[in-house]
Amino acid sequence: MRLINAEVLKISKRRPLMIWCLLLTVGVIAVVEIVLTVLHGVNPDHHGPAGGASNFRGAAETLALLGTVVAILIGATAGSQDVANGVFRDLVVTGRSRKTLFLVRLPGAMLVLLPMLGVAFVVAVVWGLLFAGHDPTPSGSLIGHELVYVLVFTLVNLVMAVGFAAFVSSRIVIGVLIAWNTAIAHILIAFHTLGGARKFVDVAAAEHFIPGSSGDRVAMSTGAALLVLVVWAAAFTTAGRWWTQRRDA
Amino acid sequence: MRGVETVIETRALTKKFGERAAVNGVDLTVGAGVAFGFLGPNGAGKTTMIRTLLGLTQPTSGEVALLGLPQPTKRAEALARVGAIVEEPRFHPHLTGRQNLKIVAAARDRAAEARIGESLERVGLAQRADDRVKTYSLGMRQRLGIARCLLADPALLILDEPMNGLDPAGILEMRRLIRAFVDEGRTVLLSSHLLDEVEKTCDQVAIVDEGRVIVQGAVGEIAARGEPTVLVEVDDVAAARRVLDGRDIEEEGSGGLRVKLGDGVTAAELNRLLVEAGLAVSRLEPARATLEETFLEITSRLEEHG
Numbered sequence: 184m185r186l187i188n189a190e191v192l193k194i195s196k197r198r199p200l201m202i203w204c205l206l207l208t209v210g211v212i213a214v215v216e217i218v219l220t221v222l223h224g225v226n227p228d229h230h231g232p233a234g235g236a237s238n239f240r241g242a243a244e245t246l247a248l249l250g251t252v253v254a255i256l257i258g259a260t261a262g263s264q265d266v267a268n269g270v271f272r273d274l275v276v277t278g279r280s281r282k283t284l285f286l287v288r289l290p291g292a293m294l295v296l297l298p299m300l301g302v303a304f305v306v307a308v309v310w311g312l313l314f315a316g317h318d319p320t321p322s323g324s325l326i327g328h329e330l331v332y333v334l335v336f337t338l339v340n341l342v343m344a345v346g347f348a349a350f351v352s353s354r355i356v357i358g359v360l361i362a363w364n365t366a367i368a369h370i371l372i373a374f375h376t377l378g379g380a381r382k383f384v385d386v387a388a389a390e391h392f393i394p395g396s397s398g399d400r401v402a403m404s405t406g407a408a409l410l411v412l413v414v415w416a417a418a419f420t421t422a423g424r425w426w427t428q429r430r431d432a
Numbered sequence: 433m434r435g436v437e438t439v440i441e442t443r444a445l446t447k448k449f450g451e452r453a454a455v456n457g458v459d460l461t462v463g464a465g466v467a468f469g470f471l472g473p474n475g476a477g478k479t480t481m482i483r484t485l486l487g488l489t490q491p492t493s494g495e496v497a498l499l500g501l502p503q504p505t506k507r508a509e510a511l512a513r514v515g516a517i518v519e520e521p522r523f524h525p526h527l528t529g530r531q532n533l534k535i536v537a538a539a540r541d542r543a544a545e546a547r548i549g550e551s552l553e554r555v556g557l558a559q560r561a562d563d564r565v566k567t568y569s570l571g572m573r574q575r576l577g578i579a580r581c582l583l584a585d586p587a588l589l590i591l592d593e594p595m596n597g598l599d600p601a602g603i604l605e606m607r608r609l610i611r612a613f614v615d616e617g618r619t620v621l622l623s624s625h626l627l628d629e630v631e632k633t634c635d636q637v638a639i640v641d642e643g644r645v646i647v648q649g650a651v652g653e654i655a656a657r658g659e660p661t662v663l664v665e666v667d668d669v670a671a672a673r674r675v676l677d678g679r680d681i682e683e684e685g686s687g688g689l690r691v692k693l694g695d696g697v698t699a700a701e702l703n704r705l706l707v708e709a710g711l712a713v714s715r716l717e718p719a720r721a722t723l724e725e726t727f728l729e730i731t732s733r734l735e736e737h738g
Contacts (some may be wrong), residue, residue: 185538185545193535196527224728269522269533273580275488277539278511284539432488 186338190291194260204253204296208303209387212242216310220360223316235318236325239311243329244393246307250300250337255360260421261292266304266352272432283425288345289420304330328394335412336389340364340383342416343385346423352430382407385415436500439464439588440485445494447484448644450478454480456643457494462621462636463609464587467614469630470623471727472640479625481640482592486516499587512541515581516590520597521573525566529557529576532565536648537583544583551579555609570597572721578609589613591622595629607633627727633656639727653727656660662699664689665715666706675709677704690719 195201219233232238243276265271274284288305311321319327340360347356368386371377381387387401403411435720440462454477462468483489485496487504490525495693496503498510521588521601523532537544552561555575565613568576574594581589594610595603610620610633624630630637631651638648647654660681665688666672673681680692699716706713 185542189535189538192531193524193527196531198526264524268524270524270532272483272486272488272518273516273522273536274539276511276514276516277536277584278508278514279539280508309473431483 186287187278187290187294190261190287191294193264194257194292197260197353199346199421200256200260204256204299206298207249207253208246209306212246212306215242215245216306216314217230220314221309223314232316232318234311234314234320235316236311236321237318239321240325240394242307242310242335243304246300246303247336250296250303250333251340251364252361253299254296254337254341254365255344255357257292257296258341259348259354259357259360261288261295262345262348262350262356262376263352263354266349266430267354273432281432282424282430285349285424288349289342292341292345293338296337300333300337304333319386325394328392332389332392332394333394339385339389339412339416343419346416346421347420349423350419350426352426357424385412388412388415436587438462439499439677440468440493441497441620442485443495445481445484445496446492447489448492453492453643455484456490458640458643458645460638460645460648462619463620465614465617466635467610467620467622467633469634469637470621470640471627471630471637472622472623472625474625476625476640477643478625478640478641479592482516482518482590482621482623486511486514486518486590487519501683513584513587515584515586515588516592517574517577517581517594518592519592520570520593521577521580523565523573523576528562528564529568529572529579531563532576533580533583536580540583543585547583547585547626548579551582554556554582556605571599571602573700574598574602574606578606588617589618589620591620592600593624594622595624595626603629639730641730657726657730660693660699661719662691662693662702663715663717663719664702664706664713667712667714671709672706672711675705675711688715 216233219230219238222230223233224241265274271284275281289378308321308326344360346353347360364386368384371384372381372387374381380404381401384401388403388408388411390400391403438461440460442458442460444615445455445458445460448452449616456477458481467694470481472478473478480489484491485498487507502509503510503619524535527535529552533551534545534547537548548559552558555578557572557579560572565573574597591610594606598606610622613620614635622633634651636649637651637654639646639654647657663684664672669683669689676691679694682690684690691702693699699718703713703716
């Protein structure tokens with residue numbers, strides 16, 4: 184637990200990173216909700232209520248997307264900062280196993296990410312319920328599904344970023360993973376000629392967890408989607424752990 | 433682990449990068465409770481040797497034991513009582529000195545965290561402990577590196593070029609610290625290319641070059657291995673030079689001469705030569721051999737044979 188706390192300390196004391204992460208999660212959701220509320224208050228005929236099920240879904244899916252960017256930022260930092268700052272060898276000479284030094288980065292990064300996501304999600308839920316007006320409020324089931332989607336999408340990317348950054352020892356993975364999530368994976372999914380092979384794209388598997396079928400561009404079972412995501416996370420974790428154990432410190 | 437007589441022992445330790453051997457069949461023995469200098473020119477393989485000892489890089493072949501414990505099988509047990517600075521001390525620059533120590537303490541046993549305050553006191557950083565490391569000078573980072581070593585209550589400290597970047601006052605302070613650690617019964621292995629520093633700080637030394645330990649032993653003994661030299665003062669230096677032509681002579685600043693006696697020649701014979709030439713010898717005394725002279729002699733001999 185002390186090592187996990189140390190990971191949290193290393194990440195959370197990076198002020199610019201924390202400011203950006205808070206802005207991209209809590210900040211964006213809060214600003215969007217406030218703007219929608221003001222617009223509805225000023226002109227209710229043209230602008231519907233800020234809350235309700237529909238707006239909640241929009242907010243939650245925005246959070247999943249931006250939360251993924253934040254997860255990549257935090258994960259890449261957690262995975263690379265010891266080596267980048269030249270401190271890794273000082274941790275190795277304590278006698279702690281390299282495997283442990285790598286693995287504690289995962290819960291450490293999660294403990295930084297989850298509170299931000301949690302607060303942003305609560306903001307979205309509260310707005311969805313309190314400012315629904317005449318629109319239907321989000322159901323418990325919808326809230327639960329959206330929460331699962333946000334967590335699955337962001338945590339898988341967090342784990343991938345930690346492993347990938349440890350493997351390449353650089354925060355260049357931030358650009359690579361954001362490009363993958365926002366463009367490359369979507370281009371691959373759009374290639375229908377790839378057929379069933381598209382199931383192996385993590386973004387396609389994550390989309391399976393979007394409540395409703397609208398986002399599910401590649402049909403697959405929940406088990407298959409889960410398996411694909413676990414394999415992606417495991418592959419990146421294994422690569423990061425392998426290189427952390429093998430590299431010269 | 434207490435009562436261990438040999439804190440570092442290597443047998444035929446070799447580390448190769450491709451075909452090049454950075455550490456080449458090194459047999460090294462470092463006894464407990466001494467300051468041991470690992471002396472050699474830049475690129476001699478000192479840092480690679482230290483990295484190999486600490487398991488930061490895997491040896492190509494050979495055996496290592498730290499604090500009497502074979503490596504890497506008893507690695508965690510041994511390193512729990514070892515503090516080390518490898519190359520320049522590095523830290524998370526966005527964290528304070530205290531927070532940086534907290535991170536390393538978390539990787540050690542619970543007692544390490546309780547030692548943070550006293551370690552900072554010991555190196556004189558208590559007042560700046562809550563400032564970010566990015567505001568520290570190199571000297572302060574060196575001291576913070578020592579504080580980080582002390583978290584382990586180390587039986588063995590391994591310091592790689594600890595005097596680098598320090599001003600004269602800092603060097604003096606570092607020397608005092610190292611001697612204080614030895615007085616407490618700890619062993620300090622320090623690598624350096626600064627001969628003077630090793631001579632002033634260490635009890636024992638190993639001279640390394642091209643990945644090999646050329647010689648090891650007590651500093652005084654190794655220094656004494658140099659060619660016998662005498663300091664001579666005469667009334668006519670130019671005439672003395674002519675009389676001693678063919679010998680290795682250096683002029684001293686005070687107007688005297690530093691003369692290497694060479695094989696089989698004694699100070700008395702040298703005196704006789706000068707007196708017979710009509711020179712008045714006002715001073716003739718053996719020069720204290722320095723480690724520097726021995727080191728240069730050894731390495732130049734190697735170059736000749738190479």
